[in-house]
Amino acid sequence: MRRLVLAAILLCLPLGGAMGGDRIWSAVVLATRETPAKPVPRKLADFQETLQSVFGYNSFYLLGEKTKDITSGGTEWLVPSKRIYMKMSILETNTTGYRMRIELYNNKDLLVTTEAKLARDAPLYIRGPQWGEGQIVAILKVR
């Protein structure tokens, strides 16, 4: 009985990291300059300040978003839009976030491969290609 309890504890230990119900939110945003500026979508309100200060645009459109549960060891495809999407692999978990490998694609073209530590509620912005007069920005955030 004692051995059984010990084995159960050991089996549960790897699950005790940061994956307690964490999810990753991915979005594709079109940033443009317009006069007057368009109201920011509610789901982008938290990112407005950074999007404006970093990318220099005043209007933002949410082209697509996707939320997925974070699972260890596997590869996930995050497809917020049919054209701009990401491949994500969790490499390591810790108490504050995840180390992951992310590949950003435009259609079938690989734009960038990155290894990054994503802390919880601290987003990753990727400046994508231009689209018409606007700029594509991909956002990833662990929640």
Added chain:
Amino acid sequence: MTDKTHDFTQWLDGKLPPAQAARFEADPEALAEREAWNQLRPTLVAGLAPPPLLHPDFINTKVLEAIERDRKPSRPAGNSLLRRLVFAGLASISTAAVITLIFLPDSFRRPSESEFISQVISARAGNPKVSVSSFHTQDDRGVVIWIEGTKPIPASELVR
């Protein structure tokens, strides 16, 4: 008990003063009763006496032990079970903490401030003509990967 009965009983026991006892001494019926009583009395006394104990010391010891045992307050069974459960729970938590400390020492380490900020460890473009850089944002502990030189998406094509 009437006075006559009381006096008669006292006379049978030989405790009645001689002046009063003379009344019963003169009564043949009373004398006959006293005679019968005197014959019956030794038998009754023998019958009321307790039987002799075979091992009086042993029995005495056992009685004293029983008295002593009854004096101690008995513990309820439920209390004992609860105590065992609490002990088992605390032991399990302690064991889990020790094992966690051995195998996952970082679990007990307080995260540094930098661990609450997203970081880019490495980034490389899929196209060698494209440049990639990264920097931290000021407002939301975030990080930006800045890609320069990618082919623009024509306005006529859909992105959604």
